[in-house]
Amino acid sequence: MKLSTVAPAKSRTDIRYADERGKTRISWLDSKHSFSFGRHYDPRNTHHGLLLVNNDDVVSPGAGFETHPHRDMEIVTWVLRGSLVHQDSTGHSGVIYPGLAQRMSAGKGILHSEKNDSWRLGGEQHRDPVHFVQMWVVPDSDGITPGYEQLEIDDELLRGGLVTVASGMAKHDGAAAIRIKNRHAALHVARLQPGGTAELPEAPYLHLFVARGAVTLEGAGALTEGDSVRFTATGGQKVTATADAEVLVWEMHAAIATR
Structure with a gap:
């Protein structure tokens, strides 16, 4: 896919509520698609x-x-509960x-x-479901060598505020937990206790996802689990938890070029 680094001309805040998502429900899977x-x-x-x-x-x-196969995609998986x-x-x-950053480059x-089914690697069988968010971003280049990276960052998340989990941006060299093969994108995560806040970065494109809990977004109001916000040409707003919450924020300085 071709990428565009042309900055959007107008700012926009587009709220998408949890019940608006597409849903796939089968015997073993409950999946909701933004x-x-x-x-x-x-x-x-x-x-x-x-x-x-x-x-x-x-x-x-x-x-x-x-x-199953994948190709030419950077895939980041973030577990909220259980194990995968x-x-x-x-x-x-x-x-x-939870607290382990993981990236797979499909290349x-x-x-x-x-x-x-973690018990197959040792341990007792459990009956707990696993809840996770999987996110795909396009890479800078097609056809790269496939790769994998993971790192535990649970301690960093305890400090509150946004933690840079995955990034390909130069400004996050040495700061991001793991690297992705796109120099225009970064994923930040915040675990917030009630009253805790995080300030969104400024970027041409932002995507905020409330993975669990409830928050208020400055200038927009209350958001609950499963809600998301797509920002264009904006940023700097504060997100404040009204209950224990976890938010995932993609900072993007390019977009997929559309015809």
């Missing part, structure tokens, strides 16, 4: 900035996504859990699976 995904296709809702997928998934124990087992064709495997092609 953008077009699978059979939920809307040509007016394919992406924002560089973000194409923001899926809010709950997977039953013992179930999950069997081995990752395995891929480059030989990487492990358990992802020229990769196969992977994601399942809620």
